[in-house]
Amino acid sequence: MKEFDVVVIGAGPGGLTAALYASRANLSVMILDRGIYGGQMNNTAEIENYPGFDSILGPDLSEKMYHSSTRFGAEFGYGAVESVEDNGNRKIVHTDDGDYEAKVVIVATGSQYKKIGVAGENELSGRGVSYCAVCDGAFFKDQDVAVIGGGDSAVEEGVYLTQMAKSVTIIHRRDQLRAQKVLQDRAFKNDKIKFVWNADVKEIVGEDDKVAGVRYVDKETGEEHVVPAKGAFIYVGIQPMTEPFKSLGILDDAGWIDTDTHMKTNVAGVYAIGDVRKKDLRQVANAVGEGAIAGQEAFNYIQTLSDAKVSAK
Structure with a gap:
């Protein structure tokens, strides 16, 4: 079994920053991820809201963060984490490629947006299909966009998009929104927002490898329509990637991890950062901040x- 002071699970911006701070404090650190370092940054064409860069490609920022996080000795390893065992001052991280022992575990596995599973969604991801208005809204200045969903996130992000877009069409499968009334009122009063009700979305329509519209079937009439749009923002839910940590007892009923302001969970020596935490803003910048805190707290x-060892002697 390989032993480290700290095992960071997840190599997104938060995990890489935590590894940087912990290794810089002369701790031995292993960063584990089932894929390439950088996390969702690798799926982002351009990042325009990270301090220090007017604009930078997501994969380029991933590369820079990786080299920065490993320059003090942190190691990177591939492996899908299956579970974490809490043995007091020793944590055992079980992966599909062996086990690791650590004094501290930092969970940075992130979350994923639920997909609607229609034609064009995967093919046009990053080419007009987005799950984050704050990340990508600026690319659609003075253009028509569509928002798919009817909950708090869909309506809130739809209102946000009106600051850039020419128009925003909210496409919902029901005949009324599920969002809080205050958000609904805000949307209904906004002249830039239109609504399509009882819509069963069938396809994200592409043209020249970019989004051109959203095709749906009216569930009442059975008629098929296409909403012209250069961007399709999908908000049908988000779920944390926390299945391997169920046995630790750090998850709430929905699978999110609660922490205090020091990123501590209810298990000593286990910290959580980034998109696995319950919070409103999921951005590179605040993931980095949380990673710095967790690395120092480790x-x-x-x-x-x-x-405690010295006192016991």
Whole structure:
């Protein structure tokens, strides 16, 4: 079994930053991920809201963060984490490629947007299909866009998009929104927002490898229509990637991880950062901030273990 002071599970911006801070404090660190480092940044064409860069390609920022996070000795390894075992001052991380022992585990596995599973969704992802208005809204200035969904996120992000877009069409499968009334009122009062009700979305229509519209069937009439749009923003839910941590008892009923402001969970030596936490804003910038906190807290926690050993002698 390989032993480290800290095992960081997830190599997105938060996990990489946590590894940087922990390794810089002279701790031995292993970063584990089932894919390439960078996480969802690798699926982002351009990032325009990260300090220090007017614009940078997502994969390029991933590469820069990776080299920065490993320059003090942190190691990177591939592996799908299956479970984490809490043995007090020792945590055992079980993966499909072996086990790791650590004093501290930092969970940074992120979340994923639920997909609607229609033609064109995967093919046009990053080419007009988006799951984040804050990330991509600026690319659609003075253009027509569509928002698919009717909950809080769909309506809130639809209102946000009106700051850039020429028009926003909210396409919902029901005959009324599910969002909070205050959000609904805000949307109904906005002249830039239109609504399509009782719509069963069938396809994200593409043209020249970019989104051109959203095809749907009216569930009442059976008629087929296409909403012209250069962007399709999908908001039908989001789910944390926390299945391997169920046995630790750190998840709420929906699978999110609660932490305090120091990124501590209810299990000593286990921290959680980034999109696995319950929060409103999921951006590179705040993931980096949380990673810095967790990396420093890992050092502080390990110091308490050392102090306890000295006192016991």
